Amino acid sequence: MAITLPGQTLRGVAAKLRQLSYVPTSWQGVLAGLNADGREQLQTFFDELVLEGGTPQLIAKVLEHLADQREALQLERDAWSFVWSGPEPAHAKTADTFATVDQLIQHAESSLLIATYNIGLSSQFQDLLKSIADRLESGQIQRVELFFHPIQIADRLGTEPLKTIRQWFDKDVWPWPTKPLAYVDQRLSSGSAERCYQHSKVVVADADTNRSSALVTSANFSETAQRHNFEAGWLVRQPWRADQVANHFHEMVQEGLFVAI
């Protein structure tokens, strides 16, 4: 029978076992406070070990190792949050998209990677971008990468699309002096007839650090999307997972599929 008790419970039982110098006639005292299922799991396990000569001290040690494993599993599970937005009362029940994005941005300590289709130009969104620009300028964060589709000017990119996008970006999207690294789909620069876009929606904070977190969502990086639409995504606060997302974008840049403007 696999043990499914939380690490903390196992550590509590181990502490009680450490006070025993002999195998008790009953485990009742040691297992007091556990529910029936938990008691059964551990009783069976203890009996198995005692049959092989296990002492309370040894069993305590083993429980602590099992607690390490249970905690690793819990950490893995807790790393994921379903992030949702929609009209009230839907909001209250799960993590809200805008709040999540705002927190990722404000708590970032080294870098931000943001991918969106539509890069919103509402005043609320401009405030958010300015807060990033301020943090970049003051050195609170060192690296900002933006991947977006210039939907607002998509029908007037002219003969030098990247130059047009750059001018629009510097004037309308990011007028502040310290600029982020900004990327668009390579197909825009080649004037491809395909109507295909950078449509992924991602925010990665602090990639390649032990704080790395990533939100992958349906929500564009714009005020309306995050406040009023129904949107769904997953936030993962686990460095290797979040880095997997950031690395994917970096590979796309290396392969020339995204180009800097």
Add this chain to the structure above:
Amino acid sequence: MAITLPGQTLRGVAAKLRQLSYVPTSWQGVLAGLNADGREQLQTFFDELVLEGGTPQLIAKVLEHLADQREALQLERDAWSFVWSGPEPAHAKTADTFATVDQLIQHAESSLLIATYNIGLSSQFQDLLKSIADRLESGQIQRVELFFHPIQIADRLGTEPLKTIRQWFDKDVWPWPTKPLAYVDQRLSSGSAERCYQHSKVVVADADTNRSSALVTSANFSETAQRHNFEAGWLVRQPWRADQVANHFHEMVQEGLFVAI
């Protein structure tokens, strides 16, 4: 030192321990084939247990319990896949969105829940919808729920929006006789001036069964999105996680935020 070896390795070592009737002078034979880090983890652990009177039989039993835990963790990790699409060669490296959606649909055994903003009407997409209709009609699956925004007719919903959407849906989206449950944002029926939409993109297969899987992505349920755009999402093949997503939609229906057409 927490043990981080895979379950299979621990089971292999346990099998070797079971062949011993006494504590060996060296663990070298038992740990042959492990790398230095693995050997160190287990040597330390074995020495701790032997100090407390542990025999090879007892240690084998403990290793099997640890293997259960390591396998549970691995299962948790393997449950998640980063699902991406984009132009080649980006495609080849991670699970492709369209292939993932197609697989979820074709392998569903009881139900499908699909949320999209734009419900595509291309021939490839119509083939996909027809395959769902066929499976629903033949009883291979019992329940199909669609959540979408009727973008194609959004500017001509008239005074009876739900009726207009229903007629369009039955004619242009789903002309086959066995209909799915179809839902739209309640704000459409009330003629709200807010420009807000069902924008989440989700496919859940076999919710509330032990096969339940969910894809949460940026990709609309339409051909172009899944084949050519850059899109990012997570597939989770773990029942309680996937059910969390489906349940969320069912709660939204119960709360009247989505209404059946």
